[in-house]
Amino acid sequence: xxxxxxxxxxLDDIKTPQAEHLNLxxxxxxYGAVAASYFTPVQLVGIVGEDFPSEHIALLESxxxxxxxxxxxxxxxxxxxxxxxxxxxxxxxxxxxxNVFEKFTPELPPSYxxxxxxxxxxxxxxxxxxxxxxxESPEFVVADTMDLWINIAKDSLxxxxxxxxxxxxxxxxxxxxxxxxxLLKAARAIREMGPKFVAIKKGEHGCLLFGDEGEFxxxxxxxxxxxxxxxxxxxxxxxxxxxxxxxxxxxxxxxGLRQAVVFGSVLASFNVEAFSxxxxxxxxxxxxxxxxxxxxxxxxxVIPGL
Ligand code: AMP
Numbered sequence: 001x002x003x004x005x006x007x008x009x010x011l012d013d014i015k016t017p018q019a020e021h022l023n024l025x026x027x028x029x030x031y032g033a034v035a036a037s038y039f040t041p042v043q044l045v046g047i048v049g050e051d052f053p054s055e056h057i058a059l060l061e062s063x064x065x066x067x068x069x070x071x072x073x074x075x076x077x078x079x080x081x082x083x084x085x086x087x088x089x090x091x092x093x094x095x096x097x098x099n100v101f102e103k104f105t106p107e108l109p110p111s112y113x114x115x116x117x118x119x120x121x122x123x124x125x126x127x128x129x130x131x132x133x134x135x136e137s138p139e140f141v142v143a144d145t146m147d148l149w150i151n152i153a154k155d156s157l158x159x160x161x162x163x164x165x166x167x168x169x170x171x172x173x174x175x176x177x178x179x180x181x182x183l184l185k186a187a188r189a190i191r192e193m194g195p196k197f198v199a200i201k202k203g204e205h206g207c208l209l210f211g212d213e214g215e216f217x218x219x220x221x222x223x224x225x226x227x228x229x230x231x232x233x234x235x236x237x238x239x240x241x242x243x244x245x246x247x248x249x250x251x252x253x254x255x256g257l258r259q260a261v262v263f264g265s266v267l268a269s270f271n272v273e274a275f276s277x278x279x280x281x282x283x284x285x286x287x288x289x290x291x292x293x294x295x296x297x298x299x300x301x302v303i304p305g306l
Pocket of ligand 1: 232235
């Protein structure tokens with residue numbers, strides 16, 4: 001089953017307390033697509049300008065990512081610049097240049113319209129709606145979002161929740177969106193707006209997964225001493241999660257989602273080990289499986305006599 005992924009494709013400038021790198025491949029769809037490609041073929045929808053380096057196209061093609069839905073137009077590619085503080089959970093956006101993104105309308109080529117598994121990676125909610133308007137047979141739709149859209153496009157985001165099966169967001173965004181400080185209450189409030197499942201990411205503290213009443217799973221983040229660039233961790237998580245679900249096929253249930261959350265978390269742990277997609281693109285299946293097993297071992301416990 002291919003996964004349809006729509007989102008941003010960017011050239012990023014990233015500064016961390018240790019290093020600064022310019023003109024990196026970034027964007028929610030780039031990370032999501034490469035992560036999903038470890039499990040299943042990907043159909044990508046996005047836009048780049050004429051300055052987009054051909055080596056990035058080659059990387060996406062090498063991962064079996066279908067680029068028929070990638071619009072290549074005159075002008076400059078979307079650019080984003082961010083700086084991480086000593087606490088790498090804290091990030092400031094330094095600049096955003098929309099460029100070709102300003103006039104982007106995601107169009108699905110005919111072969112994409114039959115996609116059953118769809119990741120609406122982080123872009124404006126109106127564009128996420130436009131993708132769903134064209135999808136003919138969606139079975140499992142996951143949406144990601146960010147604080148910007150909660151601030152400036154909340155109505156559209158709320159309407160989107162009625163059309164998706166799962167929302168992924170981070171803890172701060174869940175609080176901002178719902179006005180609830182308690183994450184269990186925040187997840188309940190989001191589920192009441194539509195999606196059956198909610199994943200709340202807590203950075204280095206892992207992820208909470210919520211389903212129907214009583215369905216709850218907490219997944220630790222894979223512990224890392226060397227964290228180089230957290231950019232795209234959330235997008236990688238989402239791509240890995242949807243890619244795994246598509247490869248599994250069949251109806252999505254909570255036990256499948258628990259596994260998907262583990263795969264997403266493990267892929268994100270590789271992604272943050274280097275800038276841009278430099279580490280993510282070199283992972284192999286045996287490394288992914290090894291970290292899944294380590295996570296399993298470190299998070300299970302037995303209490304004798306209970
Ligand atoms: P994350 O670290 O998961 O928040 O994702 C970081 C990626 O999101 C970067 O590679 C950026 O290029 C991209 N990005 C930043 N701002 C936006 C935006 N407003 N819309 C879409 N993508 C964005």
